[in-house]
Amino acid sequence: MQGLLAWVPLLPLIGFLILVAIPLFHRSEPPQKFVACIGVGSVGLAALLTMIVAFTLFWKTPSELVNISLWQWMLVDNLQVGFNFHIDWLTIVMLLIITGVGFLIHLYSVGYMRDDMDFRRYFAYLNLFVCAMLILVLADNLVLLYLGWEGVGLCSYLLIGFWYKEPANGTAAQKAFIVTRIGDTAMAIGLFLLFYEFSTLNIQQLISVIDGQEVNTEIITLACLLLLGGAVGKSAQLPLQTWLPDAMAGPTPVSALIHAATMVTAGVYLIARMHPLYMLSEVAMNAVAFVGATTLLISGFSAIAQSDIKRVLAYSTISQIGYMFLALGVGAWSGAIFHLMTHAFFKALLFLSAGSVILSLHHEQNIFSMGGLYRKIPLTFICFTIGCACLAALPFTSGFYSKDHILLSAWEYHQGVNILWLAGILGALVTGVYSFRLLFLVFLGKEGTASTHCKDANTPVMSIPLCILAALALFGGLLAPPLQAVFGVRPDEDHSAWIEGVAIAMPLIGLAIAWRLFLHEQKSGEQRSPLMQFWFSGWGFDWLYGHLLVRPFKYLSQINHNDIIDSLYKGTAAVSRQMNALLSASQNGQVRWYLTSFAVGSILFLALLVAL
Amino acid sequence: MPIETAPGLEAGIMLSSILFCLGLAGLMMRRNVIFMLMCVEICTNAAALMFVVAGAHWGNVDGQVMFVFVVTLAAAEVAIALALVLQFYHRKHTVDIDQLNELRG
Structure with a gap:
């Protein structure tokens, strides 16, 4: 029964693949009804499946954990990363939110996007997003979680810039992608640190390792702060919050799904998932x-x-x-x-x-x-x-x-x-x-x-x-x-x-x-009054980052227009070209010239022999 | 039978050196392929003369044997070279060696 849960992220993926592959088989755009059926239906089925599993789990044993191993993803020395899903109530709640709210928003999109030329592309992206988000919450290890994490980032980028003919939308999409990338880098370093210290990235193993032994609190703090960096980027918190208001350039249902209901809460999910670490x-x-x-x-x-x-x-x-x-x-x-x-x-x-x-x-x-x-x-x-x-x-x-x-x-x-x-x-x-x-x-x-x-x-x-x-x-x-099974019971206080x-x-x-x-x-x-103007600009963060980071970066790239590091390699190439020109000049095809060089060379050689 | 030592070893060496240098200078200076071939002949003959002179000096017949070899070699060389010259003239309608410079870097 719980094995059915593996189908939950798979269904939107299938939907995405069908929608993307249509031009391979069909020259003209398919009718909107067909696209809507695939796009909405895949998420709807996933939602249905999630609800069925959630209810059976709920009636049976609310605290039961389920692990689903699909396949080995990578195996390098002692790093084992499986395509494995871990299901507890935190996952189920997230699944219900993503598929449930996601389904409603997909349904709404059918009406909202009815006049859009790129109806099919829209639903393809949206389905891909749901798939990535589901992988994010289902993952039993941090690498798989990171896959979903980057997947939702990609879909967010694609959907913010959905109406790409407007340059401002493209800029907003890039801003969102680059700003969240800062957080993602921090998170990646956090993952490396965790693996270096505990030689596992499986979340449950990680938690049991931490429970079982005395651990270095400083390392834990550092790892937690790095993971927080990732969460801050994805969830648009201080100091990486500037991308979210601009992300409103996308279609409104996208803002509802990605930039309000699901993706931006991934940071919250991450920290909640890693809470035994944070408690230390x-x-x-x-x-x-x-x-x-x-x-x-x-x-x-x-x-x-x-x-x-x-x-x-x-x-x-x-x-x-x-x-x-x-x-x-x-x-x-x-x-x-x-x-x-x-x-x-x-x-x-x-x-x-x-x-x-x-x-x-x-x-x-x-x-x-x-x-x-x-x-x-x-x-x-x-x-x-x-x-x-x-x-x-x-x-x-x-x-x-x-x-x-x-x-x-x-x-x-x-x-x-x-x-x-x-x-x-x-x-x-x-x-x-x-x-x-x-x-x-x-x-x-x-x-x-x-x-x-x-x-x-x-x-x-x-x-x-x-x-x-x-x-x-x-x-x-x-x-x-x-969620008591996941987070423990807190005593009620008056x-x-x-x-x-x-x-x-x-x-x-x-x-x-x-x-x-x-x-x-x-x-x-x-x-507006000056105060309102200040608030209007989001406390001047865009201005600050513009002056602190963007302008110096642009200035540096202007200086480095010809790529200073590259000149080393260009220099090597130039020297060998010069040598080549020199040597090929001696190969001039003149027999008499060869003969003369031969004679002069012999004379020099003989003179050398005599002199020594 | 004792072989008489030939007089004028120095003169022989001088003659052969002058001949060789003449041939070499001609090779470097002439552009006409025929003349260049003739210069090569002069060079070979200078070398052959040197063998003979040296053989006479040490009373050894090997020098004269080598001379016969050199002459044979020169004949073979001329046979091939003249065929090449013919081909060259056939293709280029000239015997100027400087025209033959396609194989350059």
């Missing part, structure tokens, strides 16, 4: 927590100042992943995964509703030219409202349960008021402000310039995923995943009521602030 290192845990806390505040404030509907959501994604890192850093592993799950639901919902808004307004993304849309696209309005409520963690939405869990864990971690908890609480307030600012500016208030020619673009194929996601976002809080009260009150205060400030704001968004 106080420094690494604190680093994770502080990265999360700063990121969630910085990007939260950035979100307040944005004018592009998708960039607001992008910054909110960074901020919410910051919450997950905060949770990881304070040891609330299941809290982080729980928030990952609810976030996948409500952020996918928000992005897909935003996609509907964008499509209805004929690809208008500026929120200052929207407004008053609630009458024209009521279904989208309702879904967006639910999404915003979850994002802001209003009571009894899914976001509330998971975020509350994180805030309480941050409180417990230091037994009282502490900077992490304060950051989380302040972040909750900011989240309330920006999410309701977005809602008010887009759907309430006076009609903007773009609202007048709004035409509801929702087709059933788009509405159904929206409704399902809305239901999941609302009630997902009740689906707390059974908290004084005021902590809960603060956590509930903060989003509501945020809502009030947004109501007061933004409900009737009719500014074009062009004139």
Whole structure:
């Protein structure tokens, strides 16, 4: 039964291969219906399969572990890397999120991309992405995980630059690829270090090795920090967060799937997967927590100042992943995964509703030219409202349960008021402000310039995923995943009521602030105060990196235009060319010249003999 | 029968050296293939003369035997070389050796 799980990543791969191979057999583009059937069907089947396996596992023995060995991938000396899957509840939860939310987004894409010329290419990439992401979460060793890790990075690159005819999109894709590459390099070095120290990269073996013996904490800390580097790159956390807002250049369902629900949470998954390692290192845990806390505040404030509907959501994604890192850093592993799950639901919902808004307004993304849309696209309005409520963690939405869990864990971690908890609480307030600012500016208030020619673009194929996601976002809080077997059980502590009260009150205060400030704001968004401008530019990180890294790099490459190192090899070639020219000049084909040289040579030789 | 030692060894060597240098100079300076062949003959004959002179000096017949060999060799050489010259003239319509320079680097 569990062997069926091997088919889960295989199905999207088959879908991808079919979609890619079509031009080999068929000259004209296949009909959209066929492409949609393959593209959506493969992920749908995978989702179905995952659910069946999850339910059987759940009823049988919730804590049972399953290992599936497919084949040996590489074998070098004592490095054994197998194409093996390890399945526990963390994996199952991730599988359900990826295939479930992935399926809904695929379905929605059929409607969203209906007028696109490259319908087939789109679904091919999307299927490949799902396959890579599934390999990432199923892998039982870090090398296979890295394969999936790079695979999702590649698909992210391909899909950000999907509309490649626009140069800006290509630039955004390259930025995303290069920035995440920095983190990936750190992660690769971390893997080397782990292998060097423990001579295994199998995660379970690694954990048992660490459990079994006294280990060097400094090495563990270093390895954890390097892995954190990879996670930070992939999950767009400080200081590598700059690529995610630009990644919004891709189609909106892609933003929903890759840059909100699944791929960017891979970093969270990685750290949760390696949590026994992190628990050994106080420094690494604190680093994770502080990265999360700063990121969630910085990007939260950035979100307040944005004018592009998708960039607001992008910054909110960074901020919410910051919450997950905060949770990881304070040891609330299941809290982080729980928030990952609810976030996948409500952020996918928000992005897909935003996609509907964008499509209805004929690809208008500026929120200052929207407004008053609630009458024209009521279904989208309702879904967006639910999404915003979850994002802001209003009571009894899914976001509330998971975020509350994180805030309480941050409180417990230091037994009282502490900077992490304060950051989380302040972040909750900011989240309330920006999410309701977005809602008010887009759907309430006076009609903007773009609202007048709004035409509801929702087709059933788009509405159904929206409704399902809305239901999941609302009630997902009740689906707390059974992760005790993976992360252990934490003792429940009693908290004084005021902590809960603060956590509930903060989003509501945020809502009030947004109501007061933004409900009737009719500014074009062009004139901003200096502070807003600073936040708008994402705290000037792009400017900083531009001056710190990009410009010196460009300057150096200008200097090195002729490749200084290469001149060594060019010099060797030039010298041998010169020698060749010299010697071939002596081979001039003149018999008399040869004879003369022969005579002169003989005379010299004889003279030499005589002289000696 | 004792062989009389020939007088004028030095003169013989001088003559043969002068002949050889003449032949060599002619080889280097002439462009006409026929003349070059004749210069080669002069060189060979200079060498052959040297054998004879040396043989006479030491009272040894080997020098004269070598002379016969050299003459035979020269005959064979001339036979081949003249055939080559004919071919050369046939192809190039000239006997200028400098025209024969296709094999150059």
